[in-house]
Amino acid sequence: xxxxxxxxxxLWEVFVRSKQGLEHKHCGSLHAADAAQALHMAxxxxxxxxxxxxxxxxPSVAITASNPDDKGExxxxxADKIYRHPTFYEIPEEVGHM
Amino acid sequence: MNKAPNEYLLHLADNAxxxxxxxxxxxxxxxxxxxxxALANVSLDLIGQARLLYQLVATRLGGDAxxxxxxxxxDDTEFLNYTLLELPNHDALVxxxxxxxxxxxxxxxxxxxxxxxxLLWDKLQSSTDADLAAIAAxxxxxxxxxxxxxxxxxxKFGDGTEESHQxxxxxxxxxHPYTEEFWTPSAQEEAAIANGTxxxxxxxxxxxDALVADTLATATLKxxxxxxxxxxxxxxxxxxxxxxxxxxxxxxxxxxxGATW
Numbered sequence: 001x002x003x004x005x006x007x008x009x010x011l012w013e014v015f016v017r018s019k020q021g022l023e024h025k026h027c028g029s030l031h032a033a034d035a036a037q038a039l040h041m042a043x044x045x046x047x048x049x050x051x052x053x054x055x056x057x058x059p060s061v062a063i064t065a066s067n068p069d070d071k072g073e074x075x076x077x078x079a080d081k082i083y084r085h086p087t088f089y090e091i092p093e094e095v096g097h098m
Numbered sequence: 099m100n101k102a103p104n105e106y107l108l109h110l111a112d113n114a115x116x117x118x119x120x121x122x123x124x125x126x127x128x129x130x131x132x133x134x135x136a137l138a139n140v141s142l143d144l145i146g147q148a149r150l151l152y153q154l155v156a157t158r159l160g161g162d163a164x165x166x167x168x169x170x171x172x173d174d175t176e177f178l179n180y181t182l183l184e185l186p187n188h189d190a191l192v193x194x195x196x197x198x199x200x201x202x203x204x205x206x207x208x209x210x211x212x213x214x215x216x217l218l219w220d221k222l223q224s225s226t227d228a229d230l231a232a233i234a235a236x237x238x239x240x241x242x243x244x245x246x247x248x249x250x251x252x253x254k255f256g257d258g259t260e261e262s263h264q265x266x267x268x269x270x271x272x273x274h275p276y277t278e279e280f281w282t283p284s285a286q287e288e289a290a291i292a293n294g295t296x297x298x299x300x301x302x303x304x305x306x307d308a309l310v311a312d313t314l315a316t317a318t319l320k321x322x323x324x325x326x327x328x329x330x331x332x333x334x335x336x337x338x339x340x341x342x343x344x345x346x347x348x349x350x351x352x353x354x355x356g357a358t359w
Binding site: 030031032033036037040041044045048 | 133136
């Protein structure tokens with residue numbers, strides 16, 4: 001097995017779930033030789049102050065991102081469609097917090 | 099409640115503080131940012147363990163003893179740490195310069211020591227000294243992480259490039275003989291075994307051997323045959339390196355006795 005040199009280490013995106021949180025939140029990225037090492041490093045870099053109870057690392061290359069230039073056509077059309085927000089309903093008290 | 103002999107607690111504390119100080123030398127000099135942070139974490143874990151143990155001894159000694167008096171105002175001839183832990187972060191033949199620090203040496207030392215401490219803290223959890231057992235339970239989790247971290251790197255070095263393999267093997271060859279000290283009980287260890295507050299280290303030898311052999315095999319590294327010289331650091335007979343280390347660690351506290359933040 002040959003380990004790629006430091007400058008060739010792939011980039012990993014780090015997601016951490018906090019004690020209270022239900023979902024993993026993106027908190028940063030780091031370079032590491034492999035997934036196991038990325039997890040270790042994420043633990044040392046991003047959870048030193050008890051920030052998390054669970055960590056995900058994802059190769060940055062696995063993420064397909066939207067193009068900032070497409071912002072207009074992707075997101076602006078939603079701006080004037082307030083009826084898509086469920087704010088016109090009365091929520092019965094029995095339902096409680098939603 | 100049984101009490102572990104103070105000298106035995108000091109042996110554990112001195113181990114932790116001396117290695118903590120050595121590992122801290124990487125702070126700001128780590129090979130990459132993530133490792134710099136990782137080693138600072140390891141160092142702070144060790145210093146945290148040392149503090150708990152020194153505080154326990156200070157309480158039991160009473161009088162003027164504090165964690166600081168035990169860490170900063172004892173001399174090298176009173177320290178009871180393994181010789182392995184005071185050696186510099188480079189191999190035997192280079193000068194005493196921070197720029198010569200060798201990551202393989204640091205990793206191999208952390209590996210040998212944390213492989214021992216994972217076994218020892220585990221047994222100490224059931225020490226008849228309840229205070230020591232509580233410290234052991236906390237420290238065990240930290241030692242497991244230190245072992246994981248160092249074993250991971252050792253495999254990467256050994257099974258990495260030609261140079262990383264060669265440097266890892268050199269570090270193993272240099273440091274392995276010093277681990278002989280683990281298996282020869284000192285007077286304070288004998289006393290702790292006798293009153294039931296510590297396990298017999300010799301009983302951990304086989305498990306340690308298996309752990310080390312397994313990781314070295316995965317790392318494609320050779321295990322040197324070790325026999326002959328047994329260091330005596332835990333009996334307060336040290337290499338010349340400890341006094342330099344303590345000189346640096348203790349100078350501030352000694353220049354300004356009783357100073358507070």
